[in-house]
Amino acid sequence: MNPPRIGIIGAGLTGLTLAYLLQKQGIAATILEARDRIGGRIHTVAQNDSTPIEMGATWLGKQHTHLLQLLKELEIGIFEQQLGRTAFYEPMSINPPQLVQLPPNSEPSYRIQGGSSRLIQTLANSLKDEQVQLNQVVQSIVQKDQQVAITTDKSTYTFDYVISTLPPFLLAQKIDIQPTLPTACTEVMNETHTWMGNSIKIGFRFKKPFWRTPDSSGTIFSNVGPIPEFYDHANFEDNQYALKGFFNGAYAPATREERLRLALIQLRKYYGTKVDTYTSYEEVVWANEPYTFESYGTPILPHQNNGHSVYRQAYLNERFFIAGAETGIASPGYMNGAVESAYFVFGELPLRLLNL
Numbered sequence: 001m002n003p004p005r006i007g008i009i010g011a012g013l014t015g016l017t018l019a020y021l022l023q024k025q026g027i028a029a030t031i032l033e034a035r036d037r038i039g040g041r042i043h044t045v046a047q048n049d050s051t052p053i054e055m056g057a058t059w060l061g062k063q064h065t066h067l068l069q070l071l072k073e074l075e076i077g078i079f080e081q082q083l084g085r086t087a088f089y090e091p092m093s094i095n096p097p098q099l100v101q102l103p104p105n106s107e108p109s110y111r112i113q114g115g116s117s118r119l120i121q122t123l124a125n126s127l128k129d130e131q132v133q134l135n136q137v138v139q140s141i142v143q144k145d146q147q148v149a150i151t152t153d154k155s156t157y158t159f160d161y162v163i164s165t166l167p168p169f170l171l172a173q174k175i176d177i178q179p180t181l182p183t184a185c186t187e188v189m190n191e192t193h194t195w196m197g198n199s200i201k202i203g204f205r206f207k208k209p210f211w212r213t214p215d216s217s218g219t220i221f222s223n224v225g226p227i228p229e230f231y232d233h234a235n236f237e238d239n240q241y242a243l244k245g246f247f248n249g250a251y252a253p254a255t256r257e258e259r260l261r262l263a264l265i266q267l268r269k270y271y272g273t274k275v276d277t278y279t280s281y282e283e284v285v286w287a288n289e290p291y292t293f294e295s296y297g298t299p300i301l302p303h304q305n306n307g308h309s310v311y312r313q314a315y316l317n318e319r320f321f322i323a324g325a326e327t328g329i330a331s332p333g334y335m336n337g338a339v340e341s342a343y344f345v346f347g348e349l350p351l352r353l354l355n356l
Contacts, residue, residue, distance in 0.1 A: 003027045006349075007150055007157055009138050010165035012040025013057070013335055014324050016123035017070065017342035018163060023126055030159070031127075032136040032152060034291040038124055040165075041196055041292060041325070042335070044115035045203075045282050051240035052115040053203035053233060055284040056196065057335050058244075059109040064336035066343060074122050077113040082232045084212070087219035088270045097269055099217060113236040116335070137291075140176040143316035163345055165324040165338075167194040168311070173294045177316075185310045185322075190297075192305040192326055195333030197293035199286045200252060202263060203233060203244035204278040211243070211271065218243055220270065226251055226262050243267075252287045259283060306332035311341075314348065321345045 006022060008015045011033035019029045037043075043056040059081060060067055071078065083102060090097040112119055124132060136152040141162060143149075148162040164171050171177075172189035180186070211218040211232065218232030230245035251259055260281055267275040287293050311327035314320065323345045328337030 004160040004349075005158070006030070007032065007148070007159035007162045008165060009141075009150070009163065010040060010324070011035075011038040011124075011132055011134075012165055012324070013042055013120065013123075013338040014165040014342045015040075015163075016120060016127075017339050018165070018323070018346055019131065020123045020126050021342065021346045028128060028131055030157065031132045032138055032150060032157070033132060033134050034137045036134050038132060038134070039117055039120040041286070042116045042120050043284065044117035045284075046115070047280060049240075050280065051205045051233070051235060051242040052117075053205070053242050053244050053282045054111075054116055055201045055203070055282060056286075057116055058111060060112070060335055061107060061109055064331055064334065066330055066340040067334075067336040070339050071112065071119065074119070076119055076122060077236075078110040079113055079236045081109040081111055082234065083108075083219050084217050084232065086217045087221055088217055090220075090222035090224045090269075093224045097222070099215065102219070111236075115235075119335075138175055140178070141316075141320065142178045143319055146317070146319070148316060148319045161319055161321070161349060162316075163321045163323050165341075167197070167292065167324060167326055168192040168305075168322060169194050169296070169300075170292065170294050171322065177320075179316065181315055185313075185315065188305050188308050188310045189322075191300060192308065193300045193303055193333075194293055195303075195306070195325055196286050198249040198252075200247035200249055200259070200283065201244070201286075202227070202247045202259065202281070202283040203242050204263075204267075204275070205240075205242045205280045205282075206278055207241070208277075209234060209241045210274045210277075216271065220245065222266070225266070226259075227266050230267075247283070249287065252285050256283060303333060307337070312344070321348065 006029040008031045011031045022029045041056045046052040088097045089100045140151045150157045168189040220230035226248040233242040233244035306326045307329045323341040325338040328340040330340040331337045
C-alpha cells in the first residue's frame, strides 16, 4: 500500500512537529507555508553574531511536558530565565519606580538554548527540502470523495488528508472550505482567541549587562507603560546581552520610530542614559502579521475557546483536521499546546493507512 498523501497548512511548531512524527514513520508530508520563512509565531531574530532575541514564543515551564518530551528527544537543552533578586516596579504614574525584592520563585520559566527557532530548525532539518513549500498562500480547501484539494495563490495540491495548523479564527476568515464545516464548528472558530495576535514584542541589544548591579535589575513590571514587562534576555552562554519584553498592544497603529522613542523614555527612568548605549532595536507587531492575525469583529477574551472540543474532531469525510497551538488541550496557545496538538492529530490519523 502506498503511504497516504498528507498536506499540512503552516510551517510553525505544530506543522513541523507533525511532519517530523510522520517522517519517522516513513511518510513525507507536504507543508504549505504562506510566509517566506518557517516558524510561524516562533521567530528568533539575530544579526550576524549578535544576541538572539525572541520576537515570538519564548518561555516554557516544567508543566509543559509535551514540549519537554520533544526537546529531550531532539537533544535540545533549556535554561532558566534570569529574574534576579529585585525588579523595578511601577504601580502608578504619580509615584516613581521602586526597586523591590522578588520572592523566591518556586516555578521558574525556562528558555530554549540557542533560541526558540533552534527547535524549529531542528525539526525542519529532519525533513527533505521539497517537503516545505514557502510563499504558498492557501485560498481554498475542497473535499471530494476520498481526496482533499488545496488551492494556493500559485498551485493546486491533492492529498488524502489535510491538517490546518493556522489559528482557527484566521482559518475561518481567510480560507474557503467546501463542503462548509458544521455550524457548531464555524461558530467556535469565529470566536477563538488567536494567541499573541494582539502582542507587540520589543528588544534592545547591549554590549554589557549594565543592569546587573545591586541597585538595578533587568526585570521590570509597570502599570504605567507602555512597556508592562521587561526581562534580562542574555543568551544561554551569557556572553551576549539584551533586554526584551512586551509593548502595549494599543500602540500597534504607531510607527516603529514612535514606539522606540516611547520605550527609551520609559527605560531611562530606570537606567538613565545607559539605555542609550543599545546597539540595535528589534520589534514585531503581531497584529500587523497577516498570516497570523485577523482583526476580530467582536471582542474576544484571551484564551477564549482555546482547546475547545470541536478541535478534537475530523471533518470533510474525516479527511480534515484543525490543529495548532489554540487547539491543544494542554497549555493551549503556548508552545506546549502546539506540540500536544501535533501529537493528537498524529494519533488520530487512521493507523491502517499509516502502516503502523
